[in-house]
Amino acid sequence: MIPPPPPTLRLRLDTGALAHNWRALDAMSRPGRAGAAIKADCYGLGLDRCVPVLRDAGARDFFVAHWQEVMPALRHLAPEQIAVLHGPITAGEAGYARATGVRPVINSLLQARLWTQSGGGPCHLMVDTGINRLGLRPEELGDSAIAELEIDTLISHLACADEPGSAMTARQLAAFRAVCALLPHRRASLANSAGIASGAEFAFDLTRPGLALYGGVPHPALAGNIRQVAQPEAALIAVRKLAAGETVGYNATFTASREMRVGIVSMGYADGILRSWRGGAFRAQGCALPMLGTISMDMIVIDLTAAPELVEGDWAELPYDLPHASAHTGLSQYELLTTLGRRFG
Numbered sequence: 001m002i003p004p005p006p007p008t009l010r011l012r013l014d015t016g017a018l019a020h021n022w023r024a025l026d027a028m029s030r031p032g033r034a035g036a037a038i039k040a041d042c043y044g045l046g047l048d049r050c051v052p053v054l055r056d057a058g059a060r061d062f063f064v065a066h067w068q069e070v071m072p073a074l075r076h077l078a079p080e081q082i083a084v085l086h087g088p089i090t091a092g093e094a095g096y097a098r099a100t101g102v103r104p105v106i107n108s109l110l111q112a113r114l115w116t117q118s119g120g121g122p123c124h125l126m127v128d129t130g131i132n133r134l135g136l137r138p139e140e141l142g143d144s145a146i147a148e149l150e151i152d153t154l155i156s157h158l159a160c161a162d163e164p165g166s167a168m169t170a171r172q173l174a175a176f177r178a179v180c181a182l183l184p185h186r187r188a189s190l191a192n193s194a195g196i197a198s199g200a201e202f203a204f205d206l207t208r209p210g211l212a213l214y215g216g217v218p219h220p221a222l223a224g225n226i227r228q229v230a231q232p233e234a235a236l237i238a239v240r241k242l243a244a245g246e247t248v249g250y251n252a253t254f255t256a257s258r259e260m261r262v263g264i265v266s267m268g269y270a271d272g273i274l275r276s277w278r279g280g281a282f283r284a285q286g287c288a289l290p291m292l293g294t295i296s297m298d299m300i301v302i303d304l305t306a307a308p309e310l311v312e313g314d315w316a317e318l319p320y321d322l323p324h325a326s327a328h329t330g331l332s333q334y335e336l337l338t339t340l341g342r343r344f345g
């Protein structure tokens, strides 16, 4: 069999920007260090492409959410570098952590007992300081199940760090400090991307940026310091002429008011370009090329008036500056990354 031709859509990754973002966040994490959240296939950008870059830039501590994310991470990392945020809820999961050598994040008394019963060893401990998602309540920390743990990193997670000046963030910082004074641990870790931007007092020993590594700007203090990493691009698979009065796409929502040249780009909502992108524009040869009509599963129609030289096989890019794209679509910067589809080359 001959190999298939290259895809007509691609996700260009600026690995230099990814390394730059990690280094910038690491510098902001002093006197601690920055780790890296690599869950959800590095926020949709591809673990195999991103993790070696982050590792080679200097990251040592990596966070996945699911046990299924361990094997892909082990292709690039030593097991003790990998923390599994969801922790074990079955003996099978605890046994898997023991067998692979990855570190579970213990999130409850049940998980603490399960881990000790499975043989235990170094683990991380998540304490809930107000987000009420995963983690032990501070009043549970005196339980004997916790005393038996060998705690590497004591972790908590901020709920409102992307709202500068939030009273919740100040309360969580105070609560986390109190917990750190109470429990023996090797390292402490509180800040996600927005937490890093909230001030040096949030750095502790280790920070856990995710979004900002991949180009997101969840806090104004990061603006100017973070570079765009992901750039979706698609080929023009057709070029056609519309006569005045003709319509475009499903439900005929765009009507040409004059004769015009349009292009069909090979990218649609199945690739994560959801219908909330409506009214946006692609870019090619320095020109904005407005989207016309409804976004289809595999195609978007664009106005080629500004770039009359474009022909089939040429490429156009969808501007993917995350704060800007988020403002346009109403999708969060996290969603804009993690919903990108699997057809990109």
Ligand SMILES: *Cc1c(COP(=O)(O)O)cnc(C)c1O
Binding pocket: 037, 039, 085, 157, 191, 192, 193, 194, 208, 209, 210, 211, 212
């Ligand atoms: C996802 C996650 C992070 C990374 O958060 P960002 O906002 O993407 O920087 C850090 N810590 C925990 C516990 C997480 O679940």
